[in-house]
Amino acid sequence: YQPAPLSEKTLPDTFVVQISVLYEVPVIYSIVSGDGKGYFIIDSSTGIIRTTKNLKLEDFPVIFDVRAADSSHANIFNDVSVNVQVIDENDFPPVFPFSLLETRLEENLPATPIVHLKAQDNDTGRNGFLTYGILGGNGLKFRIDEATGILYSTASFDYEEEPTEYQVLIYAEDDGIPEKKTGYCTVVIKIID
Numbered sequence: 001y002q003p004a005p006l007s008e009k010t011l012p013d014t015f016v017v018q019i020s021v022l023y024e025v026p027v028i029y030s031i032v033s034g035d036g037k038g039y040f041i042i043d044s045s046t047g048i049i050r051t052t053k054n055l056k057l058e059d060f061p062v063i064f065d066v067r068a069a070d071s072s073h074a075n076i077f078n079d080v081s082v083n084v085q086v087i088d089e090n091d092f093p094p095v096f097p098f099s100l101l102e103t104r105l106e107e108n109l110p111a112t113p114i115v116h117l118k119a120q121d122n123d124t125g126r127n128g129f130l131t132y133g134i135l136g137g138n139g140l141k142f143r144i145d146e147a148t149g150i151l152y153s154t155a156s157f158d159y160e161e162e163p164t165e166y167q168v169l170i171y172a173e174d175d176g177i178p179e180k181k182t183g184y185c186t187v188v189i190k191i192i193d
Helices: none
Strands: 015-018 027-033 040-042 048-051 062-070 077-084 100-106 113-116 130-135 142-144 150-153 165-174 182-192
Touching: 015 077, 027 040, 040 062, 100 113, 113 182, 130 142, 142 165
Parallel strands: 100 182
Antiparallel strands: 015 048, 027 062, 040 048, 062 077, 113 150, 130 165, 142 150, 165 182
16 A cells, blocks of 8 residues: 655644455454554554654655454454655745845946845755746846856946846745745845946
């Protein structure tokens, strides 16, 4: 049996899976090995397996054996393995060190890197894997490397002919399960004469 993966936040007494056998007389179900930390309990008559306590991600996967034994002859039985996986939940959103950052950019420069933005996500694995992007309308004058978080200008600026300040809203998004989480940072770019 391979039931659907459980969340690391699964509560005690949560249904996991039901074991069933085709047999003429009633059977008694029991967990016979593999659940050394006691995460699971089985109803001896229905074969329903439930959690007994909060799950610790680092203890999983757990593979344990369940026995279905003839209710009047315990030496007549069959065993089956149950493989339970636990999903690491996406607990934390990405966080930038500053929600507002000011930087300067000289006019008449060709396309150039402006600032390296680095968000932090305290999750591990794909829940902590970040991609970066730009929200809003200044995406034509700026671009961000979605992997590194480096913000670039895409053209030169003219101090006398164009605005001398731009606000660019940057986001960092994780690749979380079951949902992605996002953090934001505003970069104010002042064009220098």
